[in-house]
Amino acid sequence: MNDILEVRNVTKRFGMGGVFGRNHITAVNDVSFTIEAEKPEIFTIVGESGSGKTTLARMILRLETPSEGEILFHGTRVDLRASRAERLKFMHEVQPVFQNPFEAFNPLKEVDRYLISTARTFLKLTKQSDIEQAMDDALQKVGLSYAEVKGRFAHELSGGQLQRVSIARALICNPTLLIADEPVSMVDASLRMAIVNLLKSLRDDFGVSVIYITHDLATAYYIADRIIIMQKGDVVEMGPARAVLDNPEHPYARLLKESVLSIDDAGYGDLDPATELMDQINKDRTGRTKMVTRDDGRLVRVAE
Amino acid sequence: MFKVVADLIRYNIEFTIGVILLTIVIVFALLSFFSPYSPEMIYVVIPDQPPSAQYWFGTNSRGQDLFWNLSFAFRNTLFFGLTVAVLSRIISITVGLLAGYLGGWVDRGLMFFNDIFVAIPIFPILILFYFVLRSDLDTFRLALIMACLGWPFDARLIRSVAIGLRSREFTRHAVFAGMSPSRIMFQEHLPYVMPIVFSTAMANMIWSIGFEVTLGVLGFTNINIPTVGTTIYWANNHSAMVVGTWWWIIIPVTLIVMTFLGLFLLAISMNEYIDPRSRLRRMGG
Amino acid sequence: MAEQKQDVLQVRNLKAYYQMAYFGVEREVRAVDDITMSIHENEVYGIAGESSSGKTSFIKVLAAAIRPPLRVVDGEVEFNFGGQKIDPNKASKEEVDAIRWSKLSYIMQGSMSVLNPVRKIGRSFEDFAFKPMGLPRAEFNSRVAAHLERLKLSPNVLNAYPHELSGGMRQRVTIALATVCQPQFIIADEPTTALDVVVQKDVLSMIRTVQQEMRASVIFVTHDMSVHANITDRVGIIYAGRLVEEGPTRQLFAQPKHPYTAHLVASLPRIGDTRERPALEGRPPNLSDPPKGCRFHPRCPLATDRCKQENPPLVDMGEGHRVACFHTDKVKPLIELGQPKVTRMAEGAPA
Ligand SMILES: Nc1ncnc2c1ncn2[C@@H]1O[C@H](COP(=O)(O)OP(=O)(O)OP(=O)(O)O)[C@@H](O)[C@H]1O
Ligand SMILES: Nc1ncnc2c1ncn2[C@@H]1O[C@H](COP(=O)(O)OP(=O)(O)OP(=O)(O)O)[C@@H](O)[C@H]1O
Ligand code: SF4
Ligand SMILES: [Mg+2]
Ligand SMILES: [Mg+2]
Numbered sequence: 001m002n003d004i005l006e007v008r009n010v011t012k013r014f015g016m017g018g019v020f021g022r023n024h025i026t027a028v029n030d031v032s033f034t035i036e037a038e039k040p041e042i043f044t045i046v047g048e049s050g051s052g053k054t055t056l057a058r059m060i061l062r063l064e065t066p067s068e069g070e071i072l073f074h075g076t077r078v079d080l081r082a083s084r085a086e087r088l089k090f091m092h093e094v095q096p097v098f099q100n101p102f103e104a105f106n107p108l109k110e111v112d113r114y115l116i117s118t119a120r121t122f123l124k125l126t127k128q129s130d131i132e133q134a135m136d137d138a139l140q141k142v143g144l145s146y147a148e149v150k151g152r153f154a155h156e157l158s159g160g161q162l163q164r165v166s167i168a169r170a171l172i173c174n175p176t177l178l179i180a181d182e183p184v185s186m187v188d189a190s191l192r193m194a195i196v197n198l199l200k201s202l203r204d205d206f207g208v209s210v211i212y213i214t215h216d217l218a219t220a221y222y223i224a225d226r227i228i229i230m231q232k233g234d235v236v237e238m239g240p241a242r243a244v245l246d247n248p249e250h251p252y253a254r255l256l257k258e259s260v261l262s263i264d265d266a267g268y269g270d271l272d273p274a275t276e277l278m279d280q281i282n283k284d285r286t287g288r289t290k291m292v293t294r295d296d297g298r299l300v301r302v303a304e
Numbered sequence: 305m306f307k308v309v310a311d312l313i314r315y316n317i318e319f320t321i322g323v324i325l326l327t328i329v330i331v332f333a334l335l336s337f338f339s340p341y342s343p344e345m346i347y348v349v350i351p352d353q354p355p356s357a358q359y360w361f362g363t364n365s366r367g368q369d370l371f372w373n374l375s376f377a378f379r380n381t382l383f384f385g386l387t388v389a390v391l392s393r394i395i396s397i398t399v400g401l402l403a404g405y406l407g408g409w410v411d412r413g414l415m416f417f418n419d420i421f422v423a424i425p426i427f428p429i430l431i432l433f434y435f436v437l438r439s440d441l442d443t444f445r446l447a448l449i450m451a452c453l454g455w456p457f458d459a460r461l462i463r464s465v466a467i468g469l470r471s472r473e474f475t476r477h478a479v480f481a482g483m484s485p486s487r488i489m490f491q492e493h494l495p496y497v498m499p500i501v502f503s504t505a506m507a508n509m510i511w512s513i514g515f516e517v518t519l520g521v522l523g524f525t526n527i528n529i530p531t532v533g534t535t536i537y538w539a540n541n542h543s544a545m546v547v548g549t550w551w552w553i554i555i556p557v558t559l560i561v562m563t564f565l566g567l568f569l570l571a572i573s574m575n576e577y578i579d580p581r582s583r584l585r586r587m588g589g
Numbered sequence: 590m591a592e593q594k595q596d597v598l599q600v601r602n603l604k605a606y607y608q609m610a611y612f613g614v615e616r617e618v619r620a621v622d623d624i625t626m627s628i629h630e631n632e633v634y635g636i637a638g639e640s641s642s643g644k645t646s647f648i649k650v651l652a653a654a655i656r657p658p659l660r661v662v663d664g665e666v667e668f669n670f671g672g673q674k675i676d677p678n679k680a681s682k683e684e685v686d687a688i689r690w691s692k693l694s695y696i697m698q699g700s701m702s703v704l705n706p707v708r709k710i711g712r713s714f715e716d717f718a719f720k721p722m723g724l725p726r727a728e729f730n731s732r733v734a735a736h737l738e739r740l741k742l743s744p745n746v747l748n749a750y751p752h753e754l755s756g757g758m759r760q761r762v763t764i765a766l767a768t769v770c771q772p773q774f775i776i777a778d779e780p781t782t783a784l785d786v787v788v789q790k791d792v793l794s795m796i797r798t799v800q801q802e803m804r805a806s807v808i809f810v811t812h813d814m815s816v817h818a819n820i821t822d823r824v825g826i827i828y829a830g831r832l833v834e835e836g837p838t839r840q841l842f843a844q845p846k847h848p849y850t851a852h853l854v855a856s857l858p859r860i861g862d863t864r865e866r867p868a869l870e871g872r873p874p875n876l877s878d879p880p881k882g883c884r885f886h887p888r889c890p891l892a893t894d895r896c897k898q899e900n901p902p903l904v905d906m907g908e909g910h911r912v913a914c915f916h917t918d919k920v921k922p923l924i925e926l927g928q929p930k931v932t933r934m935a936e937g938a939p940a
Contacts, residue, residue, distance in 0.1 A: 049785045050758055063476070084484075091480055103473040108495045114481040121482025158873060159640055169481060185782065188639040188812045189856045191869075196858070215785050218858040245860065259790040263857055264927035266818035267839025271794035 004093075004176050004209060005035040005060065009069035012055050028052035028059070029233040030069070035177065040207045042199060044220045044241060046256065047230030053213045056230075057181050060211070061096055062087070092122045095170035097180040101162035105154040111162070112149055114169050115139075122173035138168040141206065142198055160191035167198060171208070178202065181213045192216075196223055217260050221245045229253045231281075235291070239298025249300045251280045322569030325562045332559070333382050336375035341368070343376040343530045352549050362551040365542040374556055377530040381513055382563075384443045384531065388512040389505040391451030396459035397501060401489040403459070404466020415463070421456040429453065430515065434524040441526050446519075450512045458504045462497045469493045499574065506571035510564055517560065532560050594629035596669060597774060597806045598651070601625050603664035605650045608657075618876045620646035620659070622830040625903070631804040633797065635821035635838070637814060637853065639873055643830040644810045645698055645778055651808065652695035652776050653677030653685050668693065670773060691721040694767040698778040698810075704751040710762055711747030718769045736769045740795055760784055764792055768799050775800070775807045781816060793820045814857055818842055823909070826850050829874045829884040832903060836910035843926050846912040848889050855923035883914070891916045 012028040029052075035043055045053050058064040060071060070077055073090065082090075098104040105111050112135065119125050119134040136146040142164040149157075149165055157165065163183060170178055180199065184192045200223045202208040214220055220227060224241035229252065237250040248254045255277040261270070288304040313320050341348050347367030355362040361370035403414040433449055434441055466489075469475060478488050513532070519525045520533015527534045539545075539552040602625055607618040620643040628634050638644050649655050651666055661678050668675050670692050677685050677693070689695075704713055714733050722729060734744050740761055751759055764780055777796065781789040797820060800807050809820060817824050818838065825835040826849065834847040845851040852869055869888060874880055883901050886892040895915055903913045914920070 047785065049760075049788055050754070051785075061480075088482060091482065096476070096480055098473050098477060100473060104477045106474045106478070106492050109492065114477060117478070117481040117483050117487075166477070169477075173482075186640070189814055189853060193856060193858060215789075216858075217786065218860045221860045222858055255787055256785070257860070259786040260860060261786070261790065261793075261815040261819045262859065262927075263815050263818040263842055263854065265929045266842035266926060267822075267837065268929040269797065269819050270929070271790060271797050271819055273791055273794055 002037045003034045003072070004037050004074065006072040006075075007031055007033050007056075007060070007069075008072065010056070010059060010066045010071060011068040012052065012059060012064065013067045026233045027055040028066075031056060031228075031230075031235055032069075033228065033235075033238065035209050035211075037176070040203050040209045041225035042203050042210045042212050042223050044224035044227040045211065045213045045230060046215065046217060046220055046227060048232065048252075049215075050232075051230040052233045053230060054181055057096075057179050057211065057213055061094065061179060062090065088121065092173050093175050094177045094179065095173065095175040097163070097167050097170055097178060097183045099182040100186050101159050101166055102154065102186070104166050105162060107154050109153075111152050111154055111157065111165055112146075115149070115165070115172060118169055118172045134172055135168075138172040139165070141171055141202075142168045143194075144168065158191075159186065159188075160194060163191075163195055164198065167195075167202075171202070171206070176209060178208055178210045179213075180210060182215070183212070184219065185215065192219065199223060217245060217256065229256065234289075234301065235299075236301045237298060238291075239294070239300075240296065243296050244298055249294070249298070250302075251277050255281065316573045318569045319573035322566045322573065325566030326570070329378060329559060329563045329566065330382065332375055333378040334375075336372065336379045339372040339375065341372055343368075343373060344528065352547070354549075355551050355555075361555050362549070364539070364552045365544070365547070365549060366538065370552065370555060373530055374535065374559065377532050377535045377556065378559065378563075380443050380529060381516060381532045381560075384447050384516055385509040385513045387444065387447035388450045388454055389508045391448065392454040392458070392508055393501050393505055395451065396455035396462055396504075397494070397497065399455065399459040400462025400497065401466050401493055404463040405470050405485065405489050405493065407467075407470065411463075415460075418456045418459055421453065424453065426453050426515070430519060431524055434519070439526050439528075443529055443531065446516065446525060447512075450515060454508055454512060458500070458508070461500055461504065465497050465500065466493055469496055503571050503574035506567045506574065510567050510571075513560070513563065532556050594631065596627040597630045598628040598669070599667045600627065600651070601665050601667075603647075603650060603666060604662040605646060605655065605659055606662050607646075607659050608662075619830050619879060620876055621650060622879075623664070624827075624832045625664075626825060626832060626835060628806050628808065630806055631800070632822040633800060633807040633809055633820055635817040635824040636808060636810045636827060637812060637817055637824060638827035639812060641873055641876070642827050643876065644812075644827055646830075647827065648695070648776050648778055648808060648810055650678065652693065653680075653689075654695060654697075668774065689721075690717060690767075690770050690772065692772055693774045694770065694772040694776070696763055696767045696775070696777040696780050704759060704763065706751050708750075709747065710749055710751065710754075714747065714766060714769070717766050721770050733769060737765055740765045741791065761788065761792060764796070768796075771799070771803055771805075773803065773805050775805060776810075777807065778810045779812075780809075782811065782813070789816070796820065814842075814853055826853070829879055830876055831884060831913065832911075833885065833913045834911065835903075836906075836912075837908065840908065840910055843922065845922055846906060846910065846917040846920055847885075847914045848891055848916075848920055849885050851920055851923050891919050 010028060010031050011026065013024040013026050015024050035041065045056065047053055055064065059066050073094070079086070105114065115135045115138070116131055119131045123134055125131045125134060132146055139145055139149060144161065144164055154162060184195050196219045199210050199212060203210060212220070212224065220241060226239065227241040227244050228235050228238040229244070229250070230236065231252045237244055237248060237253040244253065245257060248257050255274055258274045258277065289301045290304050291299045291301050293299055313323060349359065349363045349367055349369050351363055351365050351367045353359050353363040359369055359371065361374060363369055364373070399414050399418065403411040430449065437445065475488060475492065478492050483492070516525070516531060517533040517536070520531050521536045521540065523537050525531070525533060527537055535556050536553060539549070542549070544550065544552040602623055603621055604619070604623055605621040607620055624647060636644050636647070646659060649659065650661060655661070655678070666676050666678060668677065670688065675684060675688065704710065708716070718733070719729060722732070724732065737744055737746065742758070742761055742765060746754065746758065746762060754762065760780060764777070767775065767777070775796070781792055784792060793816065796807060799805065811817065821838050823836065824838050824841050826833050826847065828849050834841065834845065834850045841850065842854055845854055856869070874884055874887070880887055882898050883889070883892070883896040886896040889896065893916070901913045901915050903911045905911050906917065
């Protein structure tokens with residue numbers, strides 16, 4: 001097998017205490033995709049709020065078990081109750097970047113603890129100088145240095161710096177896959193591009209694949225190789241990012257693109273919802289649907 | 305830490321009074337190391353002397369100098385309270401953090417035990433131990449027993465904090481940084497529960513010393529070891545109030561009230577200090 | 590400029606600090622430092638600025654939602670609800686309660702904190718809105734249901750607990766809560782930050798509709814400049830507790846006069862544009878020890894010695910465009926705005 005990750009027909013249902021009747025809610029419905037080892041890529045997941053993006057990421061990270069289907073990692077099944085050694089082996093290859101950089105570090109402890117622990121546990125380094133070297137290498141990749149971070153507390157660093165430290169920490173164990181759940185939504189516009197560019201250079205220069213979850217289609221367009229668009233737990237369109245975003249086919253994907261606000265409209269307030277598209281989406285959702293492949297390699301959900 | 309204490313003393317009157325009261329008691333207890341008499345010896349001075357320049361606290365009907373005798377008593381009692389506090393803190397931290405962080409069946413199991421210990425009637429158990437152990441029930445053994453009974457409420461408190469910490473993002477971050485569960489619990493989470501540990505330690509000392517005094521007064525401990533409880537026991541035994549040797553009762557009672565008041569004031573000012581808002585401000589740095 | 594509009598809110602020299610003296614360590618965070626501005630009726634006023642610049646603190650003062658350690662140190666806030674003038678920070682609790690929700694509503698940052706985690710959403714609606722609306726129960730229920738319908742929320746959410754909803758749904762529920770009484774003044778703090786673009790646009794257009802139906806005034810806080818571009822009539826930029834620029838939206842985006850604003854506008858990525866954009870060097874200033882002079886000077890490419898010593902006053906450049914910078918003449922827009930998609934002018938937009 002030369003797939004890093006294979007998500008095979010994964011479904012996740014949560015039982016909810018009588019919210020929508022006594023029903024279960026399907027947070028993720030029958031999602032499949034693979035990420036190949038040979039070509040590192042940025043794989044973007046966009047979609048509705050509550051469409052199951054975070055749930056999917058959590059399942060890949062083993063923080064949640066799929067209700068159906070399986071997630072294979074290098075061809076083997078990811079088991080939530082594996083031994084600690086197994087879990088460490090997994091974390092060595094798959095690392096998360098969290099949404100809120102201010103929450104990702106213990107406010108009472110130095111930031112570099114996380115880096116040291118990562119170097120120690122995953123690289124099995126024991127000598128202080130080796131550990132520092134490993135940390136410095138990783139921090140250099142994100143445009144920081146160990147000297148800047150050493151002994152500092154989270155509140156002494158800015159949001160953007162923290163987010164970069166957080167990425168550097170993940171990089172220490174040379175993961176093959178990075179899972180970033182909305183890594184830029186908390187940082188302001190001026191830092192957003194810096195982090196996005198960093199993700200891009202991870203792929204190009206260090207061969208790391210990234211699963212990038214976001215609401216920001218502009219940055220997705222800018223860095224993503226492939227994109228999946230989710231709606232209410234379903235994948236509605238999936239394929240090469242620029243092709244899909246330049247010319248989305250599924251009504252929901254079109255709606256997403258339509259809805260991106262532009263500063264060109266400054267002062268004119270283009271806020272009319274695309275009612276036609278919405279009607280069509282609601283109509284489509286009632287019938288049975290299936291995924292079909294298009295010539296340019298994209299998969300689109302259409303009515304059966 | 306030192307700075308915090310210094311600030312507390314300067315700005316928090318309760319804390320200052322508490323520290324002063326406790327310092328007096330502790331210094332008094334430490335004086336026992338310079339005692340000219342051993343605490344077991346009786347009839348070493350003239351009995352029943354009221355407080356005077358020679359015998360500051362008077363002497364009792366057993367011919368002991370109350371000043372020195374009480375300093376031994378307070379040393380033992382404070383040592384007892386401290387041992388109970390430290391041991392029961394260790395248990396409650398371990399149980400609370402384990403239950404809170406690991407959750408699942410560990411949590412259910414530990415909380416089941418916890419509830420049993422909450423439900424146990426403490427006083428009858430202690431009396432039972434006295435009748436089983438009799439003169440083997442020295443201060444340290446009693447402290448061990450009390451420690452085993454004095455953790456469940458605080459463990460629950462710590463658990464609730466730990467549950468909150470478990471779902472914080474930095475905990476998940478720590479997991480993915482390869483930190484072991486014990487490291488996460490005792491290095492990442494422990495600092496958050498330390499303020500609680502300190503303040504409950506004070507309350508715990510009041511509780512255990514109170515029990516010790518009660519048991520001692522009733523004679524359910526080894527009465528040959530001088531403690532505050534046994535001092536009062538002997539005084540009662542010799543009908544101190546009736547014979548007019550009032551100092552034998554009034555002085556230890558005053559001192560123990562000072563101790564309680566001091567601990568109580570410390571606990572209160574600590575509580576203020578760990579109030580989440582002021583703590584958040586401190587963390588926000 | 591459009592016809593002279595009545596001011597609904599006037600803020601004069603407002604200073605609000607977090608003053609903390611705990612165990613001897615005294616600290617003062619000057620989160621709001623000398624802000625003067627006014628909000629007209631029937632307009633959406635945007636407040637932008639980076640994280641921890643004091644946006645939330647400022648509107649907390651306006652919404653009378655301050656608690657120690659945040660204190661109003663100086664200055665005043667005056668609402669004018671159809672002749673009824675009130676300073677929420679000086680008025681009695683009863684007076685403030687009388688206007689809260691019915692006249693003035695506040696959508697807090699972080700929707701989870703508003704919704705009581707152990708109460709179903711429906712109960713929260715009753716807690717907030719039943720008394721101020723003063724309707725019979727049946728009518729109240731149908732009004733709430735109709736309102737949820739408008740916000741594209743299923744009435745089933747009324748039976749849900751907050752933690753059972755996704756972040757986006759919670760956010761919409763809070764907005765529904767804050768607008769159900771049809772207040773005249775709405776203050777919204779980052780109400781769309783957790784939402785996907787479709788819902789975001791929807792919610793924005795809903796806020797806009799509610800606002801225009803009732804000629805209400807809205808203060809809208811977010812760090813997302815593209816949201817400001819689309820919903821606001823005027824925008825104020827806050828940097829380190831100070832208002833550094835304010836003006837009609839189109840003008841502020843097209844011709845920013847403050848170096849910080851110019852940078853903010855230019856840093857936005859756009860679909861179809863892969864040009865690299867520089868990030869702003871340096872860190873946001875520490876508000877408990879802000880830099881002397883212009884607070885932006887350590888990061889400002891145009892800073893001179895004067896900027897390091899003197900605090901630039903907010904100067905009116907005409908047409909309500911006010912800027913606090915000594916070197917406005919040297920500030921060039923870093924990008925060109927494209928033609929707006931909509932040529933039809935939204936009602937209430939600047940001429
Ligand atoms: N622990 C849980 N119990 C019950 N339902 C849950 C749980 N976690 C998530 N859900 C539900 O699953 C659905 C998907 O949630 P998820 O957080 O994955 O969405 P998301 O795509 O990440 O949304 P957002 O863009 O708002 O972050 C939502 O409807 C949510 O209410
Ligand atoms: N309770 C508090 N005690 C002390 N300082 C505080 C408190 N709340 C906020 N601050 C400080 O006040 C300043 C302004 O914070 P505020 O929440 O107003 O920022 P903001 O502009 O809303 O930021 P964001 O975009 O992140 O919401 C920050 O420096 C912050 O650290
Ligand atoms: S006043 Fe000076 S430092 Fe401040 S923004 Fe203007 S040019 Fe920059
Ligand atoms: Mg999510
Ligand atoms: Mg805020």
